[in-house]
Amino acid sequence: MMTAALLLGTAALAYNAQPPFAQDRLIPTTIEQYGKKVDAFNPFRKYNVFINYELGMHCAGFDESYCCIIPPYNSIQAQGVITGKDGKSPYFIRKDNEIQLYYYVDDNSYSEGNKMRYWGVKKDVNGNGRTDDNNDNLPNYVWKHLYIYEDTQGTIPKGATKADRKYLGLDMPIKTDHGPTNKPLYGGYLDFADEHGDNVVMTETLIPELQDVKLKLSAEYTWDALGLPLTAFTDTERKGTIRGVDDRTFQPYQVSKVRVHDKHGKAILDDEKRIYEFMGTNPIDIPNCQVCHSRQGVAAVKSREEGVWQSDTEYEYWIGYHPDVTEYMARLAEGLINILALHDKHHGTDFLRDFKTDTPNFRLGTVSSVNCTDCHGDNISGNLKTPRDGVTSYKVMKAKPLAEAVHGFHMKAAPVPDGADRPANCQVCHPTHGQDKSMNDADMLFRLTDAYGHNMVKNKDLRIAGGGCYNGRDAHTNQDVKPPFFLNSVGRYYLEEVSMKDEKGKKVEKMRGLYCTHCHNTLSQELYAYDAIKDPKYQSGKTLRNRDLKTVVSALAGGSMKKFAAMADPKVAETEAYYTEHEGAVLSTLKGAKKDGSPILGEWDDPKGKAVGYDAVSGGSDWWLASGEPHCADCHAAPFVEDEGGDYFPMDQNKKYALYRHSKGHGKLSCQSCHESTHGLYPTRFDGTRSIDQTTHDQAMQYSPDGKYAGPVTCSACHTVNKEGVPTSLAGTEYEHDYWASVTLMHFMRQKNFDMLLPIDELLQRYPYKRSKQIVEESWK
Helix, strand or coil: CCHHHHHHCCCCCCCCCCCCCCCCCCCCEEEECCEEEEEECCCCCCCEEEECCCCCCEECCCCCEECCCCCCCCEEEEEEEECCCCCCCHHHHHHHCCEEEEEECCCCCEEECCCCCCCCCCCCCCCCCCCCCCCCCCHHHHCCCCCCCCCCCCCCCCCCCHHHHHHHHHEEEECCCECCCCCECCCCEEEEECCEEEEEECCCCCCCCCCEEEEECCCCCCEEEEECCCCCCCCCCCCCCCCCCHHHHHCEEEEEEEEEEEECCEEEECCCCCCCCCEEEEEECCCCHHHHHHCHHHHHHHHHCCCCHHHHHHHHHHHHHCCCHHHHHHHHHHHHHHHHHHHHHCCCCCCCCCCCCCCCCCCCCCCCCCEEECCCEEHHCECCCCCCCCCCCCCCCCCCCHHHHHHHHHHCCCCCCCCCEEEEEHHHHHCCCCCHHHHHHHHHHHHCCCCCCCCCCCCCCCHHHHHCCCCCHHHHCCCCCCCCCCCHHHHHHHHHHHCCEEECCCCCCCCCCCCHHHHCCHHHHHHHHEEEEEEEECCEEEECCCCCCCHHHHHHHHCCHHHHHHHHCCCHHHHHHHHCCCCCEEEEEEEEECCCCCEEEEECCCCCCCEHHHHHHHCCCCCCCCCCCCCCHHCCCCCCCCCCCCCCCCCCCCCCCCCHHHHHEECCCHHHHHHCCCCCCCCCEEEEEEECCCCHHHHHHCCCCCCCCCCCCCCCCCCEEEECCEHHHHHCCCCHCCHHHHHHHHCCCCCCHHHHHHCCCHHHCCCEEEEEEEHHHHHCC
């Protein structure tokens, strides 16, 4: 039974103001402040580079010769800092610092060939009915709906028409082993995006008059190499043909490397003549389709009862004619053919009309690979139309958004409920390979199901029964994390009523953590829909995020705690409805039309306009966008929240919270730079050599002040600090001896308010210590 304190708010809690780490790695120094010499600590290196990525755990196939659900796309994003010494302020590495950042992926310099089938897959890109033109391949086909006119800043020349467009893949072909912006996988220099961002591409929408929608791919103040076609296979491990891949070949937490170079391309060395080089996680793995869709998998067995024969033929061909094929690759091929056969049977497609049974290449004949977003709109790839224009080799139809179609169907057909009736299939289907090879053996890999999709957690708690790209990896699943958690009333509900209870609802001593459905749910979307915020860090304006739980329940669930619990902790039925009954948020308002027929759009809440929903504009609805995704602000107290949206419209909106990956929490510093990227947030769970993801743990240790602490990056990584870990610039203020209040102050300081330019006295007038201290006391846990 919930307490009154949980419903109505928690009283202030006295807290330990000291930092949760020692400072053994820092460089002792003495600085002069207010006429006195004081002891302090300098950062232990001159430069820091913080590396991250934008897609959480990227889930993509490597054999694209059958179908492409989501194309290969792994980015290296980085922010560089020249650290402060002896009390001087740190500053960003920009293009005008005469410094360059060189990137590569450790032991992973190529993909096409024995790691990936992608460029070798023929597709009719220009629609001439042939597949023998120079650029007739799958990557050029997949991305050809994106275009520019003049440059990558989104410039549209006056009087420009469709004839002036330059299409990706058609006019700008993608080189082998390069990303869509033609950054090579083998390495090179990162591009820097200034305060306006960069790599702006355009796309069309479902509304014929609404075209040239700009999608900003590079975040402001970020160095990046976008969309690299990365695989989970290292150069060293990959021997022989692609047919030799098995579960032990996977290394899903690839290591990105970034080196600091001068303007001449020469590596910069530290005092011990070592290159300034930093590592970061770049996660990539494959969905586990073959588990259920091959051999005695639950879907394969059912499909045989429906008369599907092609998948068995596929398996028998590879096993019978190719002695080097592994069981994994034979099952993978079988599983993909099984999916296409079922799609033909249930949805009237003809993907297997030219199925070849006797050739190792082009098994689908004239159909070639099926690009799922040809019919299913998908915001993450920028395809807002359904069906997509320029489709070749098979008939197309209007279809559900890709995210909704895949998740909604599998939530109904194979939810894999655990002892609490939570759907384990999220982590069954999404990648589950671990860092250590022995964790990927057949009897170890699928800990939530067996190797054929049979439920192994129906009487267990899935949160502690298995692991993968999120479960048993991210900070929210790390049972060893300690407060402060900086929670609002919804966050406290999750802590007390979900994380501290087992699958039967009984209290436990050690946290169980949160699962996928505790973030990706109706509650998150309803909180977003309610918002009309004026200032994200103060949460002024209309919002429920700073209200007590009773008020939240009243507004969103009609006062029913049972209904609220179903929104916050959805079981199988509610999760299915979350996908299948979803309606996209209001995107904008229509206020009329220009002379050329193009619409005049107003703000989403303009009372003088007609509401236009994401569903009307995008075949992908609002999945993957700010209105469809969870936010830190759902559970965490301000200022531990995202920025206001609008800078990346239509990916986000004014008066609403932006996506975490687009937010800055300390001036220009990206939230991801200090906290890492979603699904692998610091501190990741660490179990020594049996860690699911040791790469991210090692990444955090690069900035650790004592060689043990592996949480979010601390002030001491870039600033001169005192013995409490507080920047010496706060000496003589009330913040000086309170580490956690100082952390709160740092999260208040946003780029849009120019807080970083204020003198200390003005900064503290704007964000007084009393307020920061109160926030820590009330949101500690």
